[in-house]
Amino acid sequence: MHDHSIARVNRRSFLEGLAGTGLGMLGFNGMVQAEATKQLVRQQKHVVVFWLAGGVSQLETWDPKPGTETGGPFRSIATSVPGVEISELLPHTAQQMHHLAVVRSLNTNENAHDRGSILMQTGQPKDPGFVYPHMGAAFSSLLRSEENKLPGYITMNGGGQASEAAFLGSLHAPVQIDGDRGPSNLQPPEGMTAAKDLRRRQLRDRVSHRFAAARRQTDTEIYDASYEKAAALVDRRDIFDLDQVPGSERERYGDSQFGKHCLMVRRLLEHGVPFARIRHKHYDSHSENFNFHIEQLGEFDRPFATFISDLDERGLLDHTLIVCMAEFGRTPKINPRCGRDHWGTAWSVALGGCGIQRGAVVGSTIANGTEVKDREISSGHLFHTYYRAVGLDPSEEFYHNGRPFHRTDPKAAPIEELLV
Amino acid sequence: MTCRIARRLWGSAVAGLLLVTAVSAALEPPPPRLPEKVEPERTGAVDVGLAVDFARREAAKAAEAARLLAAEAQEANRKAAPADKAVADAKTVETAARQALDEVMAALKAATATKEAGDKQLADTLRILDEAIKAAQKASADLAALIEQKGVAEKKVQTSAKQTAQAEATAKPLLAAQAAAKSAVAEAEKRSVAAQERLSVLQGSELRADPREIRLVRTFKHHRPLISCRIDSAGEFVYAGVQDKDLQRWDLVSGSRTPLTGHQSWVRRFEIHDNNDLLVTGAYEGRLIWWNPQETAPKPQRIVEAHQGFVRGVSISPDAEFVATGGNDNVVRIWSVADATLVRELPGHESHVYNVKFDPAGKYLVSGDLMGVVKQWEYGTWNHVRDLDAGLLHKYDEGFRAHCGGTRGMDFSPEGDFLVVAGIGEVTNAFAMIGVPTALVFDMATGERLSVLKPAENFKGSLWSVSVHPSGRFLVCTGGSGSGRLWFWRFDEEKSFFDFKLPGVGYDVDFHPDGLRLAVALFDKTLRLYDLGPKPDVPPEEPAENK
Numbered sequence: 001m002h003d004h005s006i007a008r009v010n011r012r013s014f015l016e017g018l019a020g021t022g023l024g025m026l027g028f029n030g031m032v033q034a035e036a037t038k039q040l041v042r043q044q045k046h047v048v049v050f051w052l053a054g055g056v057s058q059l060e061t062w063d064p065k066p067g068t069e070t071g072g073p074f075r076s077i078a079t080s081v082p083g084v085e086i087s088e089l090l091p092h093t094a095q096q097m098h099h100l101a102v103v104r105s106l107n108t109n110e111n112a113h114d115r116g117s118i119l120m121q122t123g124q125p126k127d128p129g130f131v132y133p134h135m136g137a138a139f140s141s142l143l144r145s146e147e148n149k150l151p152g153y154i155t156m157n158g159g160g161q162a163s164e165a166a167f168l169g170s171l172h173a174p175v176q177i178d179g180d181r182g183p184s185n186l187q188p189p190e191g192m193t194a195a196k197d198l199r200r201r202q203l204r205d206r207v208s209h210r211f212a213a214a215r216r217q218t219d220t221e222i223y224d225a226s227y228e229k230a231a232a233l234v235d236r237r238d239i240f241d242l243d244q245v246p247g248s249e250r251e252r253y254g255d256s257q258f259g260k261h262c263l264m265v266r267r268l269l270e271h272g273v274p275f276a277r278i279r280h281k282h283y284d285s286h287s288e289n290f291n292f293h294i295e296q297l298g299e300f301d302r303p304f305a306t307f308i309s310d311l312d313e314r315g316l317l318d319h320t321l322i323v324c325m326a327e328f329g330r331t332p333k334i335n336p337r338c339g340r341d342h343w344g345t346a347w348s349v350a351l352g353g354c355g356i357q358r359g360a361v362v363g364s365t366i367a368n369g370t371e372v373k374d375r376e377i378s379s380g381h382l383f384h385t386y387y388r389a390v391g392l393d394p395s396e397e398f399y400h401n402g403r404p405f406h407r408t409d410p411k412a413a414p415i416e417e418l419l420v
Numbered sequence: 421m422t423c424r425i426a427r428r429l430w431g432s433a434v435a436g437l438l439l440v441t442a443v444s445a446a447l448e449p450p451p452p453r454l455p456e457k458v459e460p461e462r463t464g465a466v467d468v469g470l471a472v473d474f475a476r477r478e479a480a481k482a483a484e485a486a487r488l489l490a491a492e493a494q495e496a497n498r499k500a501a502p503a504d505k506a507v508a509d510a511k512t513v514e515t516a517a518r519q520a521l522d523e524v525m526a527a528l529k530a531a532t533a534t535k536e537a538g539d540k541q542l543a544d545t546l547r548i549l550d551e552a553i554k555a556a557q558k559a560s561a562d563l564a565a566l567i568e569q570k571g572v573a574e575k576k577v578q579t580s581a582k583q584t585a586q587a588e589a590t591a592k593p594l595l596a597a598q599a600a601a602k603s604a605v606a607e608a609e610k611r612s613v614a615a616q617e618r619l620s621v622l623q624g625s626e627l628r629a630d631p632r633e634i635r636l637v638r639t640f641k642h643h644r645p646l647i648s649c650r651i652d653s654a655g656e657f658v659y660a661g662v663q664d665k666d667l668q669r670w671d672l673v674s675g676s677r678t679p680l681t682g683h684q685s686w687v688r689r690f691e692i693h694d695n696n697d698l699l700v701t702g703a704y705e706g707r708l709i710w711w712n713p714q715e716t717a718p719k720p721q722r723i724v725e726a727h728q729g730f731v732r733g734v735s736i737s738p739d740a741e742f743v744a745t746g747g748n749d750n751v752v753r754i755w756s757v758a759d760a761t762l763v764r765e766l767p768g769h770e771s772h773v774y775n776v777k778f779d780p781a782g783k784y785l786v787s788g789d790l791m792g793v794v795k796q797w798e799y800g801t802w803n804h805v806r807d808l809d810a811g812l813l814h815k816y817d818e819g820f821r822a823h824c825g826g827t828r829g830m831d832f833s834p835e836g837d838f839l840v841v842a843g844i845g846e847v848t849n850a851f852a853m854i855g856v857p858t859a860l861v862f863d864m865a866t867g868e869r870l871s872v873l874k875p876a877e878n879f880k881g882s883l884w885s886v887s888v889h890p891s892g893r894f895l896v897c898t899g900g901s902g903s904g905r906l907w908f909w910r911f912d913e914e915k916s917f918f919d920f921k922l923p924g925v926g927y928d929v930d931f932h933p934d935g936l937r938l939a940v941a942l943f944d945k946t947l948r949l950y951d952l953g954p955k956p957d958v959p960p961e962e963p964a965e966n967k
Contacts (some may be wrong), residue, residue, distance in 0.1 A: 054851075067665065069644060073686045073704040073730070282820045287853035287901075291772075292822055294729070294748065334645070334663065336925040336943045337853045337882075337901055 045354060045390040046269050046320040047139045049277040050304060052296075053159065054284030055116070057330040057340055059369055060087050060293040062348035063104045070332035070368045072290055081359040089297040092305035098359050099308050099317060100352035101418055105363020105372040108328060108379050111342040113284075116327030121164075123383030123408050130405070134164035135386065136275045137172040138407075142392060143274035144172070149232035150273050151175040156261040157279040167400055174277070175229055180260040182240025183233055201231065239267045252306045259303035266307060269316055283326065287337035308352060321389045322352040323382075332369035346372045349382065355389030355420050362418055380412025388414040604674075611673070617956035629889060629936050629952040631896070631908040631918045637937070638949035640670045640677070646941035647686060648885075648928040652713060653694045655932055658939050659713075660947050661687030667701055669718075670947065682709045682720040689734045689775075698757065700743050702731030708745060710760060722760040726753060733776035733787065737799065744785050746773025752787045752795075754802060764802045768795055774826040779836035779864065788827025788841055790814065796867065806867045810860050813843035817850035824850035829859075829886035829897065838911065839864055842897050844882035845872075857883045857899050861911060873897075875907050876915040883907075885928040890935040898926030898940055906940065906950075922948075 064087040065071035076085040079097035086094055086102075093100075110116045115126050122132040133141070140152025153165075153174045160174030177183050188197060208224060242250060242263060253259035258280050265276040280300050285292040304324070311317040329347025330340035346365045352358065363375035387394035387408060394408045614637075640658070648661035651672070659680075660668045666679040667687050685704035692699045692713055699711040699718070706729055710722035729748030736743055742763060743755040752766035752773055771790035778785050784805065788794040792814035796805040814825035829842035838861055845858030859873040881901030888895045894917075897907050904922035906929065909915075924944030931938045936953035 069663070073663075075684060075705060282822050282851075284820075284851050286851050288824070292851070295822060336904075339851075339853070 043391075044145070044272060044319060045143050045274065046316070047135070047143070047275045047386070047390065048265060048269070048307075048320055048322050049121075049135070049275075050300075050322070050324040051159070051277055051279045052283050052300070052324070052326040053279050053281040054113075055326045055328045055330055055342055056283040056296075057285070057289060057293055058104070058343075058346075058348040059330070059332060059340075060089050060290070060297065062086055062102045062350055063365060063369060064088075065332070065367070065369045068368050070334065070370070072334065074290070084359065084361055087297075089293060090301045090305075092302045093308075096305045096308040099312055100322070100350050101356050101358060101360040101362070102348060102350050103362045103377050103382070103415070103418070104348045104365055105375045106329075106347050106349055106377045106379075106382075107372050108344040108347075110344040111328055113327055113342075116342075116344060119379050120325055120327055120382075123379050130400070131163065131166040132405075133166040133168045133172070134174075135383070136174055136277055137165040137168045139275040139390070140165075140172040141168045143390070145272060145274075148272040149228055150236060150268070150271060151229040151233070152273065153275045153277075154265070154268055154273055155277040155279065156265060157257070157281065159277070159279050170226060171229075175233070177240075177261075177264070180257045182237065182264065187237070188234070236271060239271055240264055252310075253303045254299075254306075256299050256303065258299055259306075262303040262307040266310055266314075266316075269311070269320060270314070283330075285330070285339050286335070286341055287339040289330065289334070289338060289340040291338075311353065317353045319354055321354040321356065321386060323349065323386065324351070325349040346370060351385070351389075351418065353389075355391070357418055357420055360418055362415055377415060378409070378412055380409030381415050383408040384412050384414040385418055388419055608674075614956065618953070627936070627953065629891070631894065631906075631920070631952055633955060634906070634918075634920055634950050634952050635955070636948055637951045638672070638675070640675065640947040640949075642668060642677075642945050642947070645943040645945055646927060646947055648688050648690065649939045649941035649947055650690060650692055650928075650930050651932050651939050652692045653696045653933050655934060657713070658930075658947060658949070659690065659692065659699070660941050661690065661701075661703075661928075665703075668947075669713075672949070678717055680711060680718050682711075682723065683707060688730070689732060691734050691736045693736045693740050694738070695740060698736060698740060700734055700736055700757075702726065702734040702745055702747070704730040706731055706747065708734070708743070708755070708760070710757075724755065724760050726755070727751070730772070732772065732774050735776045735778045735785070737778045737785075738780060738782040742778075744776045744778060744787070746776045746787050746789075748772045750789070752776060752785075752797070754785075766795075766797060766802055766804075768804060769793060771823065772826070774828060775830040775841075777830045777832065777839075779832045779839075780834060781836040783836065784864065786830065786839060788830055790823055790826040792825060792827065792843075794827060794830075794839070794841060794862070796864075808839070808841075808862050808867050809869065810841045810843075810862075812845045812858060812860060812872065813841065815845075815847035815850065815855070817847065820850045822850050824853075824855075828882065828884050828899075831886045831888045831895070832864075833888050833911075834890060834892045837864055838862065838870070838888075840873075840886050840888060840895055842883035842886040842899075845874075853882055853901055854880050855882065857881055857897065857905075857907065859883055859886055859895075859897055859909065871911070871914050873909045873914055873916070875905070875919055876917070877919050879905065879919075881905075881925075884926065887929045887931050887938065889931055890933070896929055896931075896938060898922070898929040900925035904942060906938075 059065055059070065059072055060074060064074065064076040064085065066075050075088045077088045077091060077094050079086055079094040081097045084097055084102070086097070108116065108119055110119050110125075118124075118126045121134045121136075123135070124132045136153035136155065144152035151174075152172055154177060155174040156177050158176065158178055160176035162170060162173040165171075165173040175183070204227070208227075212224070238244060242260060245263060250263065253263045258278070261278050265278055268276055280296070282292070283296055308317070308322065311320055328342050328344040331343040332340075332346075335341060346369060363377055364373045365371060366373045384394040394414060395410065396407045397404050398407060399405070640660075642660070642662055644662040644664045646660050646662050649658060651658045656672060657669050658672055660670070662668055663686055665683050665685060666681050667683070667690065669678045669680060670676070680701075683701065683703035683705060684707070687701050687703045690699060690701035697712065697714060699713040701709050701711065706725060706727045708724040708726040708731060709720045711718040712721055726745050727747030727749050731745055731747045733746035734743065736757065740757055743757055744752060745755065746752045746769070750767075750769045750771060750773060752769065754763040754766065755761065756763050766787070769787065769789040770793070773787055773789050776785065776787045778799070783799055785797040785799060785802075786794055786808070787797065788810060792810040792812065794808035794810050796808060797803065798805050810827055813827060814823065816823055824847050825843050825845075827841050827843060829840075831840050832838065833840075840859055840861050842859040844853065844855040847855035857875055857879060861870045861873065862868065863870050881899055883897045883899040885899070886895060886897045894908055894910050897909070899905065900922070904925035906920040906922060906926065907916040908918040908920070910917055922940065922942060924942040924946070926940045926942055928941040929938055937949055937951050940948050940950065942948060
């Protein structure tokens with residue numbers, strides 16, 4: 001079924017955008033100018049990625065195989081969706097499954113951390129000839145409001161690199177937040193009043209414009225973009241001050257850094273940030289997979305479930321696409337160290353929120369989980385689905401240095417049964 | 421109309437020709453006429469002159485008439501000229517038509533001949549076709565008959581195959597049983613001989629277990645990796661937890677296997693009381709189960725939902741009054757053996773409790789956790805006596821932000837004087853389990869660590885279990901990483917005195933009550949029984965005086 005609300009940015013509107021910006025090199029930037037995309041921005045769609053770095057095990061999360069040789073020691077538990085079971089390591093998430101959907105038949109055929117990471121965050125295999133923007137930068141360029149000066153792409157707990165923005169430029173590069181108190185140096189220096197700060201900024205702007213006049217625009221915009229984003233964060237530093245959040249609310253997210261990051265991201269969404277990635281690390285369990293998954297998922301489960309229910313209660317979930325994924329899954333076969341190794345052949349991701357059919361389960365794996373049984377899905381399928389879910393046309397082409405590129409893998413298609 | 425005119429002209433032209441011919445004949449001068457001989461006696465007399473005159477007049481008249489006719493004929497000829505031309509043209513056309521007709525006739529003749537030949541060929545073909553159809557019909561009929569016969573034959577084959585399969589199915593277990601029985605008899609005879617030999621050797625030797633004499637004497641195979649094992653005090657059965665729900669029990673003599681069903685996850689820890697009348701198992705689903713090991717097919721006697729998460733430690737007090745357990749909820753619990761009720765909760769651990777163990781003298785209980793904290797509790801009062809520092813067996817990996825290690829194996833010396841705690845030390849990569857297999861020996865009188873035991877060889881991996889020899893003279897640990905080992909230490913030496921390579925990673929080890937054999941639970945889906953006693957095939961040492 002075709003979604004008529006899709007903002008189709010055709011070549012003409014793309015070129016109009018191109019003309020409007022006056023830039024020689026344009027890609028997704030041009031699309032942002034299109035009226036249809038502006039409408040989307042006004043609707044303020046968001047995307048939040050939970051990135052379980054290292055490769056969370058699908059058997060300990062979304063595709064449990066209890067009782068089988070590969071199943072491990074954990075049981076599966078019922079969820080809020082009748083007939084759908086997930087691992088007992090996610091009891092709180094199980095109660096939010098009616099807001100989520102699971103793809104159990106992902107085959108990315110990629111077992112290396114870096115290539116898997118690029119594949120899952122760009123929808124394209126690593127290409128030595130061209131760098132695709134990561135989805136954070138891409139959605140920032142498509143969903144960020146011109147009026148909102150906050151960064152379009154925020155990544156919590158490391159992993160953010162300026163190169164993720166690729167040709168989209170530094171405006172859409174990730175702003176990385178580590179620790180549990182937000183970005184450092186948010187507080188102005190002692191004696192710096194708001195009025196003084198304003199004068200300081202105005203002075204900086206004048207100097208900056210003089211500086212920019214003598215240089216290529218692409219060189220100077222990096223500085224401007226960085227400064228603009230930093231200034232916006234300083235202006236809205238209250239977002240990161242969790243002491244302003246009622247204690248009962250903080251309690252629900254827990255005291256872990258991950259829980260605080262979830263709460264911060266909720267507040268960032270409420271302030272119009274279109275894309276956030278929350279990294280929860282250390283799932284690369286080549287030994288003692290079960291012990292490490294108890295630890296890691298024990299920390300992940302409750303804040304994640306709270307985040308989902310919180311967004312739903314606040315009416316944000318309908319506008320926010322949730323993706324919970326990693327660079328690959330883990331081997332069904334248990335190794336002699338009680339570990340699981342890398343496995344991109346048959347694994348799972350979870351989605352939810354905006355545009356997603358809640359409670360859906362797509363595809364399956366065979367009894368021992370080593371192969372996809374039906375409805376094989378690639379990262380390309382997922383990217384088509386992400387774009388459709390937020391109301392964008394996934395098949396759009398864009399041009400970079402005169403060469404056409406597809407926004408998503410043209411051989412793939414949206415997972416229709418996963419879309420509302 | 422044109423044809424009618426042409427016919428009329430044609431008729432006129434013919435009449436004209438006849439007339440001209442007649443007129444021409446009339447206008448020619450008569451030939452001289454000779455007087456005919458008159459025969460007076462037979463005719464009347466006539467006037468010759470008159471007659472000639474008449475004749476002249478008539479001739480003139482005739483000539484005139486001829487002249488008129490000639491003129492008419494000339495006129496007719498003039499008029500008939502186009503008709504003549506038309507006639508000539510028509511004749512030409514007719515000639516051409518006739519010629520064409522002739523050609524057509526010739527072609528017709530040829531075509532007729534061809535048709536006749538074709539007809540003949542067609543007739544021949546039809547005749548052949550007819551014959552072929554008849555042959556095909558006959559062949560079809562034959563084929564149908566054969567297919568029917570084939571169906572019948574196949575049915576017979578199926579029926580007979582089914583009967584064969586049934587017969588084979590009936591025979592298979594019998595044959596298998598026969599073969600198994602034969603094999604078992606052979607095996608039993610072999611084992612009997614070996615046992616007799618072993619008995620004779622043991623009877624004639626100074627009994628001493630020597631790890632250097634280690635040799636495999638029995639392998640019990642399963643379809644899942646093994647994670648725990650214990651031999652009962654009667655030396656009759658070996659029990660093993662596997663990466664599955666059932667506990668497995670093998671008869672050490674017959675090799676017969678009995679599954680003990682009741683848990684929902686892996687049984688990593690269990691203990692059999694020395695009286696051999698109580699088996700308590702703890703599994704990763706959080707349950708404890710009481711069993712009577714003396715039953716032929718033991719069934720759960722009591723089931724207790726004991727811990728939130730894994731049960732990792734189970735120990736029965738020597739007086740068989742209490743069961744101590746520990747698990748992932750960081751709590752140690754004491755249960756009444758008699759009725760499986762909770763006697764006491766022992767809080768204090770701040771991480772998963774990996775192990776619990778009563779000392780053989782029945783004075784203490786110790787519990788160890790992931791962080792390497794070993795707590796000593798007084799039996800009966802359950803008061804906390806002190807903590808033993810096994811922190812060398814724990815590492816918080818800053819890179820991976822993960823805790824690694826734990827008190828993976830614990831055992832007391834026979835008198836309870838020393839406690840050995842086994843695990844992994846010097847971890848450099850938690851997720852790849854890169855560290856040094858390490859065991860710590862504690863003096864239970866002081867709580868001090870006496871020694872740090874490491875393999876003599878350079879090996880990276882973990883210890884998963886420890887068992888102290890009943891003599892108290894040495895201990896064995898098993899573990900590994902990619903490959904497995906048994907490491908043997910003496911209490912007074914920090915480096916292992918003997919390292920033995922296993923065919924897989926060992927997860928648990930237990931000495932047979934005879935002190936000469938040990939069982940190892942391996943990841944390679946086998947439970948292996950090794951003998952450390954004197955070798956039957958080695959001739960007894962010659963008396964010293966004969967040397």
